[in-house]
Amino acid sequence: MRKLTLKMHFNYNKPVFTFLVVLAFFVSYGFFYKTTNSAKALPLETPRLQEGETYLHHLAYGFVYNETHEQAKWIAYCLTKKEASGIIERSDNFEEDPLVKSGTATDGDYAKSGYDRGHLAPAADMRWSIQSMEESFYYSNMSPQLPAFNRGIWKKLEEKVRDWAVALDSILIVTGPILSPNLPTIGANKVSIPAYYFKAVVDFKGPKSKGIAFVFPNQGSKLPLMEFAISINELEKLTNIDFFYQIEDKLESTVESTVCKTCWP
């Protein structure tokens, strides 16, 4: 009798059940698509490398790791409007990067050092997938930043750049420390403490391509962001890195040689 009741119950609800299964499928598919199907071609091909450097890439970004300074020399990725609008929560799970076979910095290097584990590629730019979020917490993406810098003007720039990704649909971003010999270090792995950081942003679409770069000292500042803006050419002289030689032909020379501060609201 009980079995019959259950059977009738099931039969009675079968259309509802079927509907729920189909609904669940589409909801999960939508979630899966939105959060994981954003794999993208990296903006840069294999770059020129110096001694002690390796070029690697994760799903979300490519980077050159510098073994001497125990951190990335630069990190590059394209950020789209859709990605900048991601919903994945911050993981806060710092890990050594499995791709860097020579080893990265560790928890111990930064602990009680007085320096923040500052993201080069911001966690908030990686909210479009669980994997990209986790990648942003690899120590290959960390650099010792003074808290007043990381939580202040550096964060302000990151938020501005995210706004640009949304407003312009997609942009190319290159970020890094300015590494030089004999920097002070933290931890047993001797992670260099950079004196300056840079960020270059290129809007590479259409006839109105434009580029802008920023260089900040590793310290807090109350000055407006645009006080730190320079052209990409100037940044390349400063860092001695030719960032965009692979796509130079696609960029108008003015993208690198000039900076239009009012073109980037």
Next chain:
DNA sequence: CTGACCGCC
């Protein structure tokens, strides 16, 4: 002031 992000312990 609140919320968003950046972190620390």
Next chain:
DNA sequence: GGCGGTCAG
């Protein structure tokens, strides 16, 4: 998870 710094609105 609780707490604090910094900034925008």
